[in-house]
Amino acid sequence: MPSFFLPTVLLPAGWAANVRLSTDGGVITAVERNASVTSADIVLPGIALPGLPNLHSHAFQRGMAGLAQRGGDFWSWREVMYRFVAVLTPDDIEAIAALAYMEMLEAGFTAVAEFHYLHQGVDGAEYANPAETAARIAEAAEQTGIGLTLLPVFYAHGGFNAAPPTPGQRRFITDLDRYAVLLEAAASAIATLPDARIGVAPHSLRAATATELSKVVQLAAGRVVHIHVAEQQREVDECRAATGATPVQYLLARVPVDGRWCIVHATHMTAAETTALAATGAVAGLCPITEADLGDGIFPALGWRDAGGRFGIGTDSNTAISASQELRLLDYSQRLAHHGRVLLAPAGISTGRYLWGEAAAGGAQALDRAIGAIAPGRRADFVILDPAHPALMGRSGDAVLDALVFAAATPCIADVVVGGTHVVRDGQHIARDRIVARWQRTAERLVGA
Numbered sequence: 032m033p034s035f036f037l038p039t040v041l042l043p044a045g046w047a048a049n050v051r052l053s054t055d056g057g058v059i060t061a062v063e064r065n066a067s068v069t070s071a072d073i074v075l076p077g078i079a080l081p082g083l084p085n086l087h088s089h090a091f092q093r094g095m096a097g098l099a100q101r102g103g104d105f106w107s108w109r110e111v112m113y114r115f116v117a118v119l120t121p122d123d124i125e126a127i128a129a130l131a132y133m134e135m136l137e138a139g140f141t142a143v144a145e146f147h148y149l150h151q152g153v154d155g156a157e158y159a160n161p162a163e164t165a166a167r168i169a170e171a172a173e174q175t176g177i178g179l180t181l182l183p184v185f186y187a188h189g190g191f192n193a194a195p196p197t198p199g200q201r202r203f204i205t206d207l208d209r210y211a212v213l214l215e216a217a218a219s220a221i222a223t224l225p226d227a228r229i230g231v232a233p234h235s236l237r238a239a240t241a242t243e244l245s246k247v248v249q250l251a252a253g254r255v256v257h258i259h260v261a262e263q264q265r266e267v268d269e270c271r272a273a274t275g276a277t278p279v280q281y282l283l284a285r286v287p288v289d290g291r292w293c294i295v296h297a298t299h300m301t302a303a304e305t306t307a308l309a310a311t312g313a314v315a316g317l318c319p320i321t322e323a324d325l326g327d328g329i330f331p332a333l334g335w336r337d338a339g340g341r342f343g344i345g346t347d348s349n350t351a352i353s354a355s356q357e358l359r360l361l362d363y364s365q366r367l368a369h370h371g372r373v374l375l376a377p378a379g380i381s382t383g384r385y386l387w388g389e390a391a392a393g394g395a396q397a398l399d400r401a402i403g404a405i406a407p408g409r410r411a412d413f414v415i416l417d418p419a420h421p422a423l424m425g426r427s428g429d430a431v432l433d434a435l436v437f438a439a440a441t442p443c444i445a446d447v448v449v450g451g452t453h454v455v456r457d458g459q460h461i462a463r464d465r466i467v468a469r470w471q472r473t474a475e476r477l478v479g480a
């Protein structure tokens with residue numbers, strides 16, 4: 032039952048000095064302000080913030096980062112991804128996921144929602160264990176210490192109107208009966224992880240019929256539901272041609288969307304759709320780096336904010352893993368879209384603090400985890416910023432968060448604690464050497480595959 036002494040901490044009510052966090056079983060049990068350090072305390076000098084949840088990750092795609100930068104569009108990028116997954120073994124998936132999760136922790140993410148759809152073997156045949164690859168994701172989470180919400184993906188079709196899958200999708204494809212078995216097996220795979228969660232993830236409206244979507248939502252049984260919606264304009268056009276409705280209209284008309292849902296991307300929405308979707312209480316899962324990389328478009332963040340919508344951030348394709356860069360690009364994209372220095376933060380609130388706080392709260396909701404704040408009853412998940420970093424020198428209070436998000440070109444994070452366990456020290460994950468060495472062997476094999 033370790034206790035932590037933190038000189039400067041961002042608590043829900045604001046900044047506090049000389050704080051002692053008492054913990055039990057990885058959960059914060061008490062927060063004592065203006066405390067005096069004792070010999071029993073673990074002292075972490077620096078500036079403590081709640082760790083951020085990463086609400087959308089395809090971990091295996093970290094292994095192809097930089098391999099699809101030859102122009103084209105989302106759909107040509109997808110073909111590169113199909114060729115990449117065609118050679119991945121379960122060992123490869125585990126090695127890449129461990130690398131991605133290690134980098135997430137070093138970047139300020141303390142938990143991840145893994146949108147996992149790589150289920151079958153390289154020839155499309157089932158593994159003897161239907162959750163073979165999900166178990167590898169769980170193993171990577173255990174190796175790194177990141178908090179995990181596992182989202183096995185239902186992916187049945189290659190496009191709208193139940194179009195047959197392409198050969199490149201054969202590793203993703205399942206049906207309702209097999210998905211139910213997969214979901215149960217995946218739940219068993221994470222059973223020994225501390226405070227792990229499981230949810231469901233119909234991949235997209237083009238990959239599941241209306242009937243299948245409803246049945247997958249029933250299988251959720253009160254757990255979180257994540258889905259890609261309206262990421263690309265072509266998707267919107269194809270949905271309208273196939274169903275007579277846009278993706279958001281189609282979704283809201285067919286299933287009861289509520290606060291359990293995370294709507295990933297939602298890039299292309301009308302003002303009315305934005306207001307209607309925000310009113311459900313669902314979290315918008317925004318992945319600004321990936322959305323920019325793939326040319327998706329710009330999320331209507333100002334309208335979403337004004338409608339009372341919640342949001343979180345994810346690293347999606349894991350091309351670059353950085354919590355601060357995701358938040359920076361989210362805000363800068365709005366300035367570009369509106370041709371001015373519009374700010375997401377309401378008047379009088381630091382932009383950096385607003386972005387970090389909203390992403391922490393929205394992400395915690397999307398991951399179904401008691402995280403996102405340093406408070407009693409929450410997991411002891413927090414990051415420690417290095418006040419000696421040049422971007423943070425001379426900064427205090429909310430100016431620290433503005434500098435972290437907008438002014439730091441290099442990482443500012445010195446230490447990371449997840450569930451009371453110290454997993455990043457002096458800017459590096461405690462298992463970095465082993466994880467990177469394994470990834471190097473995997474990368475070299477994949478080059479020759």
